[in-house]
Amino acid sequence: MKFKSLKITTVCAAILIGGFMQSAAGHNGATGIIKERMDNMITMGKALGAVADMLKGKRDFDAKVVSQTGDVIIQHSKSLGSLFPDTNESRHGKHSAALPVVWEKNDAFLALAKSLEEKAEILKTVASGGELKMVKIAFGQTAKTCSACHADFRKKKN
Ligand code: HEC
Secondary structure: OHHHHHHHHHHHHHHHHHHHHHHHHOOOOOOHHHHHHHHHHHHHHHHHHHHHHHHOOOOOOOHHHHHHHHHHHHHHHHOOHHHOOOOHHHHHOOOOOEOOHHHHOHHHHHHHHHHHHHHHHHHHHHHHHOOHHHHHHHHHHHHHHHHHHHHHHEOOOO
């Protein structure tokens, strides 16, 4: 039973990440700080995608790659806050999908960035244990944190 629910989490997360990558393709015209934060997000999405492929059996399990994914997300979540400064360009720049609530509820926004960092720390830690089940759980928690922030702070795709 437990295994089954894990599997479903993984599939959902994989679909979510598919969505991340797809949305990434639509914003090529962005510049400046908007482009910088999009690139930051895309890098995290790609790193997570590698782990998703392992969990789907599309590539061999490789603890080192899982650990590197953890590192990439730790580093990039640390800089998330500074990529959303409260400036005119940052709030109103072309092609941005960031909602005003990013700055109106900035504490909550930063808390989610911090939470992502913590989830990625766990992903990195379980990687060295080499237990696929633990990696699945940590992966699911990480991907869920991406989606939680997008649900509240990013414009819905039309
Ligand atoms: C603290 C909030 C937050 C977290 C956590 C977060 N994101 Fe984002 N993400 C955003 C916001 C806001 C935008 C829209 C930025 C913009 O368009 O200016 C965005 C945009 C994106 C985009 C679209 C980039 C583009 O080119 O349009 C991708 C892909 C993405 N995020 C992936 C991820 C992944 C993968 C994770 C988790 C590893 C993640 N995000 C975690 C807030 C977050």
